[in-house]
Amino acid sequence: xxxxxxxxxxxxxxxxxxxxxxxxxxxxxxxxxxxxxxxxxxxxxxxxxxxxxxxxxxxxxxxxxxxxxxxxxxxxxxxxxxxxxxxxxxxxxxxxxxxxxxxxxxxxxxxxxxxxxxxxxxxxxxxxxxxxxxxxxxxxxxxxxxxxxxxxxxxxxxxxxxxxxxxxxxxxxxxxxxxxxxxxxxxxxxxxxxxxxxxxxxxxxxxxxxxxxxxxxxxxxxxxxxxxxxxxxxxxxxxxxxxxxxxxxxxxxxxxxxxxxxxxxxxxxxxxxxxxxxxxxxxxxxxxxxxxxx
Amino acid sequence: xxxxxxxxxxxxxxxxxxxxxxxxxxxxxxxxxxxxxxxxxxxxxxxxxxxxxxxxxxxxxxxxxxxxxxxxxxxxxxxxxxxxxxxxxxxxxxxxxxxxxxxxxxxxxxxxxxxxxxxxxxxxxxxxxxxxxxxxxxxxxxxxxxxxxxxxxxxxxxxxxxxxxxxxxxxxxxxxxxxxxxxxxxxxxxxxxxxxxxxxxxxxxxxxxxxxxxxxxxxxxxxxxxxxxxxxxxxxxxxxxxxxxxxxxxxxxxxxxxxxxxxxxx
Numbered sequence: 001x002x003x004x005x006x007x008x009x010x011x012x013x014x015x016x017x018x019x020x021x022x023x024x025x026x027x028x029x030x031x032x033x034x035x036x037x038x039x040x041x042x043x044x045x046x047x048x049x050x051x052x053x054x055x056x057x058x059x060x061x062x063x064x065x066x067x068x069x070x071x072x073x074x075x076x077x078x079x080x081x082x083x084x085x086x087x088x089x090x091x092x093x094x095x096x097x098x099x100x101x102x103x104x105x106x107x108x109x110x111x112x113x114x115x116x117x118x119x120x121x122x123x124x125x126x127x128x129x130x131x132x133x134x135x136x137x138x139x140x141x142x143x144x145x146x147x148x149x150x151x152x153x154x155x156x157x158x159x160x161x162x163x164x165x166x167x168x169x170x171x172x173x174x175x176x177x178x179x180x181x182x183x184x185x186x187x188x189x190x191x192x193x194x195x196x197x198x199x200x201x202x203x204x205x206x207x208x209x210x211x212x213x214x215x216x217x218x219x220x221x222x223x224x225x226x227x228x229x230x231x232x233x234x235x236x237x238x239x240x241x242x243x244x245x246x247x248x249x250x251x252x253x254x255x256x257x258x259x260x261x262x263x264x265x266x267x268x269x270x271x272x273x274x275x276x277x278x279x280x281x282x283x284x285x286x287x288x289x290x291x292x293x294x
Numbered sequence: 295x296x297x298x299x300x301x302x303x304x305x306x307x308x309x310x311x312x313x314x315x316x317x318x319x320x321x322x323x324x325x326x327x328x329x330x331x332x333x334x335x336x337x338x339x340x341x342x343x344x345x346x347x348x349x350x351x352x353x354x355x356x357x358x359x360x361x362x363x364x365x366x367x368x369x370x371x372x373x374x375x376x377x378x379x380x381x382x383x384x385x386x387x388x389x390x391x392x393x394x395x396x397x398x399x400x401x402x403x404x405x406x407x408x409x410x411x412x413x414x415x416x417x418x419x420x421x422x423x424x425x426x427x428x429x430x431x432x433x434x435x436x437x438x439x440x441x442x443x444x445x446x447x448x449x450x451x452x453x454x455x456x457x458x459x460x461x462x463x464x465x466x467x468x469x470x471x472x473x474x475x476x477x478x479x480x481x482x483x484x485x486x487x488x489x490x491x492x493x494x495x496x497x498x499x500x501x502x503x504x505x506x507x508x509x510x511x512x513x514x515x516x517x518x519x520x521x522x523x524x525x526x527x528x529x530x531x532x533x534x535x536x537x538x539x540x541x542x543x544x545x546x547x548x549x550x551x552x553x554x555x556x557x558x559x560x
Contacts, residue, residue, distance in 0.1 A: 017307055056475045079483070087479040094469075095476045097501035107498065111481030142505075160480060 001067045001084055001163045001196070003053050004029040008062035010048055022048040024220035025062070030198060032163075035190045037207030037228070038200045040217030041241050046200045047090070049217070050166045053198065055082030083112070086162030090169050092153035096141040101127070101152050104141050108160040126159040127152075129193075130185050147178035154182075158189075164196040165189060171206065179206070186210060205246040208232065208267045216241070229265035248272040255279075303363070305424040310540070311353030312425045316434030318541040322548040323422045329552040330411045330418075338559015339410045345551045346417050353425045363420035364413060371409050378405030428460035437535055450526025458514070466507060473502050 010023040022045045030036055030053075038046050051057045052064050055071050055078055064071040066081050089095065098104035105126055109119040124134070130151040136144070141152050154170065170186065171179040187210055190197045201207050207214060207228070214231040216224040218241055224231045232238070232245045235253055244250065248269045255262045260279055266272045311319075330342060350360050364371070382401040390397045423431070436453035443449050474484070477498045484495050 051475065054479055056478060079481075082479070083481055085479075087476070089472060089476045092476065094506055095473050095498075095502050097498045107477075107482075108480035111483070156480060 002029065002031050002065075003067075003085070003164055003196075004065040005049070005052060005059075006063040006065060008052055008059045008064065010045075010052065010057060011060045014060060021220055023052070023059075026220070026222055028215065028222060028225070030164075030196065033194055033196055034213060035197045035211040036199070037204075037211035037214045038198060038217065039202065039204060039207060039214060039243060040223070041243065044217040044241075045220040046217055047168055048220075050087065050168055050198065050200060053164075053166060054085045054087040056087070083160060084163050086157040086160050086165045088154050088157050088165070088167040088170055090172060091150075092157070092170075093141075093146070093149035096149060096153055096156075099140060100138050101132075101141050101144075102137040104152060105155045105159050108156055112160070122159045122161065123155075126155040129158055129189065130155045131181060147174055147181060150174065150178070150182065151185075162195070164198070166198045166200075168200045169202065170199065171201070171203065179203075183210065202243075204232070204238075204243060205268075208246055216243070228267060232267065233264045303420065303423045304427050305353075305355050305359065306427070307354055309352065309354045309425065311349060311355075311421075313540070314425075314544055315535055315537055315541045316426050316430040317438055317535060318537065318544055319422055319426055320431070320434050320438060322544060323418050325548055325552055326418050327415050329555055330414055333555050333559035334407065335559035336407075336410075338555045338557075339407075339414065341551070341555045341558050342414050343417075345555075346414065346421060349421055353421065355421065355424050360417060360420055360424065363416055367412070367416055371412055374412060375402075375405040375409040378402075378408055429457055432456045432460065433531075433533070433535060448526075450529070454526075462507075462510065465510070466503065469506050470499065470503055473499050 005026050005028045008023055008026045009021065012020045012022055024045075026045070026049065028049075038049065040046050048057065052059060055064065055066070058072055066085065069076060069081065071078060071081060096104055098107065102123055105123045106119050109122045114122070123137075127133070127136070132148065132151055132155065136148070136152075141149055144152065150170070154167075157165070165186075167186065171182050174182065183206055186197060186199065189195045190210065197210065199207065199210060212228060213226065214224070214228050215222055216231060216238070223241075224234060224237065232249050233253070235245050235250065238245055245253070246267060248271070249265070249267055252262050252266045252272050252275065253264050255276070256264050260276075262272075262275045262279060266275060326342070326345075330339075333339065333342070346360075347357070350357055379397045379402045380395055382398075382404050387399045388396050389399055389402065426434070432453050435456075436449055439447070439449045439453075474482075478484075482495060482498060484492065486492075487495070
């Protein structure tokens, strides 16, 4: 299901002297099966943007198109349409409320009015997709570890079986292992199950490992939008926003600045290591005594 | 959803009225409200209304916003006028009668008087809260009520509780907003069904909200203790309230206005 924003502007507290324009004439189209990273400094409008895609905020002006339909046009069945978009908020574990994991994950499917056996099937499937087993089903979500709670909360969204999954900083506040576990199943959801995934993140390396396309936001506008490799070569613009390209990419860029024959659009450590090794093997010693200090 | 609500009705802009010491604003408001009940004549009320308009202008508060404060009590105002019109002034001239119900001139005038007093009272207190932030207001109250300490009233603790409550209203509203949206995205429907169904639909919002409120309370208590908080004893302030010449000026102006209202409304 393709989703799009057309010239969307959103103003918080419109009319008051302290009105804030959170989105300023933003247009963005995301196709079926894409994986898109959404990055930008705090207050750049990322969260407001994803809430528009999920049909939770009505644009002050402009249109939100889900599957080609204007979500806020008269006579549109908004509820049904927006339930095909799954939105995982920041710290989703703060929204857990049921007595058992089973009941919490089942909350969404029950709201859809599905029969009991279908609800059970979806709960089991959602939990397995986030890498949790049946053993956890009858435990209280509040006695789990932080990482597990977060996965249960994400399972609660997956149980809606959305075609588009939007995650707002899904790994915030987790340790490296918890982060990797979450990123692993998000990648699986995209690659194996073919979900469209839109992920808000501060971690540019995380984005690079999931998404082909990156959208950079600043001050309520889309600053850069394109292939990860090309966006991440805008090192200076990113640094101005206090966003840092992945460390290996910056290393490659520094080396290239010093005349090493190395590509600037390498994203992961292995690729950069290989490129550096190749340079050294080729006897590139022009920079002897001029080791970059990164 | 809740973001558009004005919290505590504070209208956060700079103005000469906003800059006044909260204590003088509280005392002036009390003085004017007492004056309202000493004034009997309608010319006095007119002067009061004019004073409110002038202060609103000085405070750069839009009149529309100020008058909106009357909306919730509109019913009460009408009821006051009607009840008085029918119930009081048995012996004065009858203006209209419907069976045993009679409207007398005296009753009608008394009703109007009470209605206008009530409306002006609300406008004065709205003006106070529109131009004074909740934190300033509690600070001012704490200072003004300090003598009650000697009577064993824990003024500081009460003020601290009020400050914390006010401080966390916007935070909890934001939190509620986020939780409602998250559950809406999972197909929750807060508008459909009967009363019982709607109350039940709130459980997935209230449980996380309470959990988060307790978590925040725990964190706050720890943070305060870690920084050596031990109640009001010997506590100094970062923002000290200081009376300025403008407070004296405002006080004199208010006293003059009150005298004028009483004189006009003889």
